Amino acid sequence: MSYYLSTLAVYFFIDLLLAYALNLQFGWGGIPNFALIMFQAVGAYAAAVVSLGPDTGINAFQRYVFGASWPFPLPLVAATVAGGLLAVVVGSFSLRRIRRDYQAAILLIVALIATGLVTNVVGFVNGSNGLTGVPRPLSGVLSGLTYDGYQWVYAAWCAVLAAGGYLLVARLGRSGWGRALRAVRDNEDAAATIGLNPAGLRMQAFVLGGMIAALSGGLLVEFLASWSPAAWGYAETFAVFTAIILGGVGNNWGVALGTLLVQVIFLQVPTFLPQVGYTGLIDALQWVLIGVLWLACLALRPRGLIPERRFRAALAAGAGTREMPASQTFASGDGDAGHAAREAAVPAARAAAVRATPAIARLPVVPAVDRADSVLDVRGVSVRFGGVQAVRDVSLRVGAGEVVGLIGPNGAGKSSLLGALGGQFAITAGRVLLGGHDVTALPPYRRARLGMVRTFQHTSTFEGLTVFENLLAAAMSARGARLRDSLDDSRRQAQASEVVWERLREFDMVPVADSYGSELSGGQRRLVEIMRCLMESPRVLLLDEPMVGVAPHLVRRISEDCARIAASGVAIVIVEHALEVVEAVCDRVVVMASGQVVTEASYAEAMSSGAVREAYFA
Amino acid sequence: MAELAVQAIGFGVVTGALIAIGAMGFTLQFGLTNVLNISYGGVMTAGAFAAFLAEEAHLPTAVGVVFAIAAGALLTWLLGRTLFAYYARRGAGLFEMVMVTLAVSLILQYGIDAASREQIYRFSFPQGASLRWGWFTVTVTQLALVAVAAAVFAGIEVLLRHTKLGKALRAMADQPRLARTCGIPTSKIVNVVWLISGALAGLAGLAYIINSLTISASVGTEFLPLVLAAAILGKAGSTRGAVGAALLLGLVTEEVGALGGAAYATVAGFGILAIVLATRPAALAGQAAAKAEITV
Numbered sequence: 053m054s055y056y057l058s059t060l061a062v063y064f065f066i067d068l069l070l071a072y073a074l075n076l077q078f079g080w081g082g083i084p085n086f087a088l089i090m091f092q093a094v095g096a097y098a099a100a101v102v103s104l105g106p107d108t109g110i111n112a113f114q115r116y117v118f119g120a121s122w123p124f125p126l127p128l129v130a131a132t133v134a135g136g137l138l139a140v141v142v143g144s145f146s147l148r149r150i151r152r153d154y155q156a157a158i159l160l161i162v163a164l165i166a167t168g169l170v171t172n173v174v175g176f177v178n179g180s181n182g183l184t185g186v187p188r189p190l191s192g193v194l195s196g197l198t199y200d201g202y203q204w205v206y207a208a209w210c211a212v213l214a215a216g217g218y219l220l221v222a223r224l225g226r227s228g229w230g231r232a233l234r235a236v237r238d239n240e241d242a243a244a245t246i247g248l249n250p251a252g253l254r255m256q257a258f259v260l261g262g263m264i265a266a267l268s269g270g271l272l273v274e275f276l277a278s279w280s281p282a283a284w285g286y287a288e289t290f291a292v293f294t295a296i297i298l299g300g301v302g303n304n305w306g307v308a309l310g311t312l313l314v315q316v317i318f319l320q321v322p323t324f325l326p327q328v329g330y331t332g333l334i335d336a337l338q339w340v341l342i343g344v345l346w347l348a349c350l351a352l353r354p355r356g357l358i359p360e361r362r363f364r365a366a367l368a369a370g371a372g373t374r375e376m377p378a379s380q381t382f383a384s385g386d387g388d389a390g391h392a393a394r395e396a397a398v399p400a401a402r403a404a405a406v407r408a409t410p411a412i413a414r415l416p417v418v419p420a421v422d423r424a425d426s427v428l429d430v431r432g433v434s435v436r437f438g439g440v441q442a443v444r445d446v447s448l449r450v451g452a453g454e455v456v457g458l459i460g461p462n463g464a465g466k467s468s469l470l471g472a473l474g475g476q477f478a479i480t481a482g483r484v485l486l487g488g489h490d491v492t493a494l495p496p497y498r499r500a501r502l503g504m505v506r507t508f509q510h511t512s513t514f515e516g517l518t519v520f521e522n523l524l525a526a527a528m529s530a531r532g533a534r535l536r537d538s539l540d541d542s543r544r545q546a547q548a549s550e551v552v553w554e555r556l557r558e559f560d561m562v563p564v565a566d567s568y569g570s571e572l573s574g575g576q577r578r579l580v581e582i583m584r585c586l587m588e589s590p591r592v593l594l595l596d597e598p599m600v601g602v603a604p605h606l607v608r609r610i611s612e613d614c615a616r617i618a619a620s621g622v623a624i625v626i627v628e629h630a631l632e633v634v635e636a637v638c639d640r641v642v643v644m645a646s647g648q649v650v651t652e653a654s655y656a657e658a659m660s661s662g663a664v665r666e667a668y669f670a
Numbered sequence: 671m672a673e674l675a676v677q678a679i680g681f682g683v684v685t686g687a688l689i690a691i692g693a694m695g696f697t698l699q700f701g702l703t704n705v706l707n708i709s710y711g712g713v714m715t716a717g718a719f720a721a722f723l724a725e726e727a728h729l730p731t732a733v734g735v736v737f738a739i740a741a742g743a744l745l746t747w748l749l750g751r752t753l754f755a756y757y758a759r760r761g762a763g764l765f766e767m768v769m770v771t772l773a774v775s776l777i778l779q780y781g782i783d784a785a786s787r788e789q790i791y792r793f794s795f796p797q798g799a800s801l802r803w804g805w806f807t808v809t810v811t812q813l814a815l816v817a818v819a820a821a822v823f824a825g826i827e828v829l830l831r832h833t834k835l836g837k838a839l840r841a842m843a844d845q846p847r848l849a850r851t852c853g854i855p856t857s858k859i860v861n862v863v864w865l866i867s868g869a870l871a872g873l874a875g876l877a878y879i880i881n882s883l884t885i886s887a888s889v890g891t892e893f894l895p896l897v898l899a900a901a902i903l904g905k906a907g908s909t910r911g912a913v914g915a916a917l918l919l920g921l922v923t924e925e926v927g928a929l930g931g932a933a934y935a936t937v938a939g940f941g942i943l944a945i946v947l948a949t950r951p952a953a954l955a956g957q958a959a960a961k962a963e964i965t966v
Contacts, residue, residue, distance in 0.1 A: 084765055086772075145944050152765040153706040154902060158943070160708070161895045165940045172933030286891070287776060293769070336784035343776035350757065350770060 056324055058203035060316055062275055065210035066268050067292070067315040071307045072214075072221045073264035074292050079302040079360070080230055081257035082237030084156035086289055087142065087163035088265060093170075093284040094138045095131035095266025096273035100183045103127040103274070114178040114185075124189035128270040135266020139259040147254050149240070163286050171281045182280020189274050210271055217264055222304050224260075227538035228528040228545060233257055234302075235514045235525045242512035244496035245474060245505050246584055247529035256535050287339050291319060294346050300356030302516075309357060314345070365520035365549070365565045427452045427623045428473070428504070428592045433482035435465070435472045435647075442468035444647040445482070450592070455614065455624040457638035457655070459631070461668045465647035466627045467509060470594050473625070474506040475499045487591060500529075503591035507581045507598060513569030519580050520565040523552040526587035551587070559583055559613065575606030582610065586617065593617065595626040599633055611637050643667050671929070676805040678928035679921065684812045686920025687819035688877050692893065693900035693912040694826060695870025699746075701907020702843045702863045703965050704764065705754055708771040710746075710871050710897070711890030712778025717742035717872025718879045718889050719782060722793055731796065735876060742872020743865045749774060750864035750966055758966045767964055775890075783887035790886040793879045815877050819913075822870065826909050835862065843907050846965045860966060896923075896936070899943045918942065 070092055077083045103126075106119035122130070146158050171180045194202055224230045236243040236250045244250055273279045291314060299310020318341075322334055349356070426449035435443040443465045450456050458466045471477035473484055475496035483492045491499050514522050525533075527548040537544065556562045559579060569577055578598055585593055595614075599607050607630070614637050618624050628634050634641060634655060641658045643650040645667035651658060658664055696710050720741035724734035757770045798810025830836040838859055842849040850856050878893050879885045900919055904911025919939045927935030 084768070153768045156765060156768050157706055157708070157898055157902065161899060161940060161943065164891065164895045165937055168936050169933070287780075290772065290776060330787055332788045333784055336780045336788065339780035340777050340784065343773040343780070346773040346776070347753070347770065350762070350766065350773075351760070354766075 054200050055203060058200065058207050060320055061207035062203070062210050063320050064312060064316045065207065065214040066272050066275075067295070068214045068308060068311050069210075069217045069268035069271070070265055071292055071296055071311045071315075072217045072304070073261040073268070075296055075302065075304065075307050076221055076224070076264070077257055077261035078293075079296060079307075080225060080233045080237060081254055081261075082152070083147065083254060083258055083261075084152055084159065085258070085261070086156050086160040086286075087166070088292055089284045089286065089288040090142075090163045090166045091135050091138060091262045091265035092269035092272070092288075093166070093279075095135045095269030096279045096283075097170075097177050097183070097269075098134035098266070099127035099131040099270035100186045100273050100279055101177065102130045103187055103189075104183065104185065114181065114183060115175050116177050116183060117175070127189070127274065128267060131270030132263045132267045135262040135264075135269070136259050138266070139262025140255075142262075143255050143258040147251065147258060149251075160286065163289065167281050167284070167286065178280075180281055182278060182282070183273075184278035186273055186277045186279070188277065206275060210275075213267065213271065217267075218304060218308075221264075224538055225302075225304070227541050228525075228533045228548075229253075229256075229535050229538035229541075231517065231521055231525045232529065232533035234516055235522075238514035238516050239512050241476060241496070242508065242514065242581075242584075243525075245500050245507075246526040247497050247500035247505075247588060248525070248533060249495075249497045253533070260535075287342070290346070291315060291342055294342055294349065297349050297356060298345065298353075300358040300360065302360030303356065303358045306356050306358030306360075314342070318342075318345075360516065362566065362568075363518050363521050365518065365524075365552075425452075426450055427487050428625070429485040430473065431483045431485070433469070433472055433484060434480045435468050435477050436480045437468075437477075442477075442647055443472060446644075446647075446649055447482075448642060448649070448652075450623045450625060452591070452621045452623050453618050454640065455618045455626065455638045457634040457641040458625060458627045458644060459629075459634060459641055459664065460644035460650070463646075464644040464667070466644055467596055468647075469644070470506060470596050470625070470627055473504065473592075474594055500588070500590075503589070504594070505585040505588070505590045505592070506594035507578070507585060507596055509596045509600065511569070511574070511577050511581075513572075513577050513580050513584075515569050518566050518568055519561065519572070520549075520552060520556070522569070522580055522584050523555060523587055524548055526584045527551050529588060555583055555587065573603065573606075574601035575603050575610070578602055578610060579606070579613075582613065582617075586622075590622055592623045592625070595624065595628075597627055597629065599628060599630050607633065673805045674928045675925065677807060678924040680806040680808050681928075682921035682924035683917065684808065684816060684881070684920070685924055686917035687816040688874065688881060688893075689896045689900050689919055690819045690913045690916035691822055691870055691877055692874030692897035693904065693916045694822060694909045695867040695874065696897055697901040697904060697907055697909060697912040698826065698870075699863055699867035700901060702839060703750070703754075703860065704963060705750075705758075705767045705771060705966060706764070707754075707867075708768060708894070709749060709774035709778060710771075710867075711894030712775045712782070713742050713745050713749075713868060713871040713890070714875035714878065714893055714897075715782055715887060715890035716745055716778060716875070718793075718875035718885055719786070720872065721876045722791065722879070722885050725793065725795075735873075738872040738876035739869045740872070742870070742875065743868040746868025746871060747861065747864040751861070755966045758964045762964065764964065779887055779890060786887050788887070790884050793883055793885045795880045795883065811880060815880065818873070818877070822873075823909065823913055826866075830909070835859070839863065842965065846963055856965070896939060899940060903943060903946055 070088070073091070074085060074088050077085045101116050101118040102120045102122045104116065104119050105121045107116050142162055146155060146162065170177060173179065177183055191202070194205060197205060232243070232248045233253050236248060236253050240250045295310035295314040296307050297310070298314060299308065300306025319338060322338060325334070328334055428450040430446060430448040432445050432447055433443060434441065434445055446469055458469065460466055468477060472479050475494060479492055483490055485491070486499065486502050486504050489502060491502060491504070514525065517525065524545070528544065556565055561576070561579065561583070564572060564576060569580065572580065582595070582598065598610060602610065611633055614624060614626070626637065638655055640652065641655050642652045643658055643663050650667045651661060651663035653661065692714060696707070700706060717738040721734040721738040724737045753774065754767065754770060757767065762770060796811065800807060800809055801813070830840060838849070838854045841852070841854060842856055842859055846856065874893070874897070875889060878889055896919055900916040901912050903915035904913070919942065922942055923935040923939040926938035
């Protein structure tokens with residue numbers, strides 16, 4: 053009995069490590085790693101071949117490479133390194149900007165090929181028979197223990213590593229890096245426009261997860277003493293997925309609960325049951341039930357038994373909270389906060405905003421000399437999609453503090469031009485200069501870091517992040533989101549939080565700080581998107597139809613905000629169909645039609661010249 | 671060496687034809703519904719087992735073929751209309767649908783595994799005479815498989831380009847909402863696509879075991895990666911692309927198998943996929959940019 057329990061404990065902690073690896077990659081990074089088990093396998097093989105003695109030749113009962121008799125704990129180190137290397141290789145071609153369902157299929161294919169390769173190439177790690185006789189770590193030192201005692205010591209060792217895995221993943225999840233990763237998961241384009249590097253962040257999560265998964269493989273092989281392709285069938289990956297989906301994606305305690313339920317109680321306990329039917333019947337039926345369980349989870353509790361927790365800014369802000377206005381107590385966007393409470397909170401927040409208005413002065417005020425110069429200089433830019441010339445030889449200069457309206461009929465190329473400036477679309481000819489720097493070839497996140505940010509036509513708040521976190525992610529994007537700083541960034545987070553609170557007060561948004569984007573009105577979402585753009589003191593702000601779906605009173609507010617932002621020296625380019633907004637906000641309008649600039653003048657001149665009419669009715 | 675290489679061309683075309691049958695059914699369904707249907711592998715296994723059961727019951731070969739096709743078509747249609755439609759109605763996204771089809775795939779594969787007692791069975795099918803033509807050697811049955819693949823391809827081409835149904839189908843794959851408002855009976859067309867795709871899955875499963883002469887529950891998992899790879903390489907929804915990619919995969923796997931050893935055959939096939947993904951991401955990014963909508 054004690055033997056069964058200790059075995060179950062070992063399995064639980066090893067599976068928990070593997071589940072944390074997947075939670076990091078899938079729960080926070082959004083990477084559908086259908087090849088997860090391959091990473092556990094590579095760790096197991098790596099640990100096995102470095103701890104086994106040298107292969108004695110063709111007559112030995114098993115054939116493998118390397119063979120080094122490394123002592124504990126070097127095999128585990130080797131496993132971890134192997135997992136990281138494999139992740140770099142696989143990630144380099146599978147993490148590209150492709151649809152997530154494609155990505156999942158490609159990773160699944162990779163896992164199936166890996167099984168095929170290892171099974172068929174016998175000389176590598178002994179093919180389908182696998183490796184056996186892997187020495188148990190420290191069995192010499194611990195020789196005084198009974199077999200049972202050794203099992204419990206090993207379970208404790210696994211528990212220590214699982215706890216370490218938990219602490220690491222929990223810390224990472226709370227860090228600026230973890231938030232950036234979740235922002236990328238929710239909306240890659242929007243994440244890039246606040247200066248986050250989606251490809252880099254995903255790769256880091258993939259490699260880190262790969263290393264943790266491989267470590268779990270190393271632990272497993274040292275316990276089982278053998279490893280073969282049968283131990284890592286592709287279905288094993290889906291047991292881990294079932295566990296974290298049942299428990300709660302993105303929640304470390306949910307993951308632990310799911311692992312206990314699925315991996316231990318559901319998959320391991322039945323192996324101790326008496327034999328029913330032929331060998332393997334129970335095994336096969338278990339996987340059928342895993343499939344059913346998975347379908348049931350997706351239908352009944354898609355967010356799991358313990359869902360991802362909402363971030364409470366008021367609690368987490370630390371130093372920042374003490375200076376909070378009274379309205380902060382109502383800030384939670386939950387249903388329980390109640391409508392009345394929120395209404396009551398608004399005046400207080402507004403008062404706070406009035407007090408905080410000078411905050412805008414903190415945006416860098418551009419010297420007068422610079423204002424004459426153009427901060428954004430577009431020279432002969434063309435964009436082509438297949439056979440369609442969406443933008444044709446457009447030149448445009450925008451000075452600091454200037455607001456330029458881009459108008460024209462549908463299909464005129466306004467959004468395509470904005471995409472070309474923001475970096476979402478490739479420029480086929482021409483150049484874009486930002487404050488004298490040529491940014492034509494830079495990816496969106498680099499442009500954002502140089503000070504060119506944008507909003508999108510479609511809603512682009514990060515859905516899994518609260519309003520506060522949306523802004524915090526932007527406030528910490530360039531330097532705060534680095535992996536190497538993530539283990540100790542509480543001071544940095546507290547500083548950034550203060551800036552976020554200031555911005556929230558300035559825009560009257562304190563009451564919704566802890567709301568998710570889905571709980572806000574269309575106009576409030578727009579405001580969050582614009583605020584998010586302002587967190588890193590941009591030089592150029594590109595707004596794509598900011599007033600679509602916005603209530604009239606908020607249209608006025610957003611217009612006023614735009615004027616205020618421009619007054620602080622930010623150059624704004626705004627695509628908008630509502631001409632009254634253009635009239636109210638823009639210093640100058642650029643009329644586009646069929647991908648070209650038709651005319652460029654003040655609003656009144658453009659309207660009277662008939663160029664607009666021509667453009668719309670040509 | 672040269673003889674081996676030339677012979678492998680012949681085998682490559684046969685393997686390519688096998689992959690093409692599956693890939694055409696997969697890509698047709700994927701292009702229209704946007705469901706990346708992993709359970710397709712399980713359906714191939716089910717089709718193969720339907721033919722195997724017919725053979726065990728000593729029914730004529732033709733009945734076995736009909737069984738395989740009918741089993742595939744019915745199973746896919748049922749899954750599509752009940753389970754997938756249920757999750758789509760609940761707002762499952764592209765990736766959630768992959769998870770649903772994967773769960774179905776687990777259920778099918780291990781259900782068949784349990785029912786077949788985890789055994790590998792011999793499957794006998796008349797192979798016909800061996801034909802020699804220079805260095806090429808093929809059996810009559812292998813030639814017939816290639817002919818079937820070609821016939822399926824021609825049939826789908828005619829259906830898509832020269833019938834009213836095909837026109838409606840292409841319209842729907844392009845703009846499902848617009849098609850619906852234009853009065854195209856979308857529900858009927860989705861039915862037709864599930865049926866065709868399922869029939870081809872059953873046929874592909876049968877073709878696979880005719881060529882390998884053994885059958886087990888893992889037919890689908892062995893075969894699906896190649897089918898998926900061909901469909902992804904050939905661009906979702908394009909039967910021509912799927913056939914081209916299938917032939918390429920078939921030729922490369924057989925050539926590498928003949929010259930470099932069987933172990934590396936499949937790996938080389940996927941090497942192509944990896945190279946294409948690494949060097950031509952634009953091909954897939956274009957597909958990512960298009961707003962895909964689940965239609966089931």
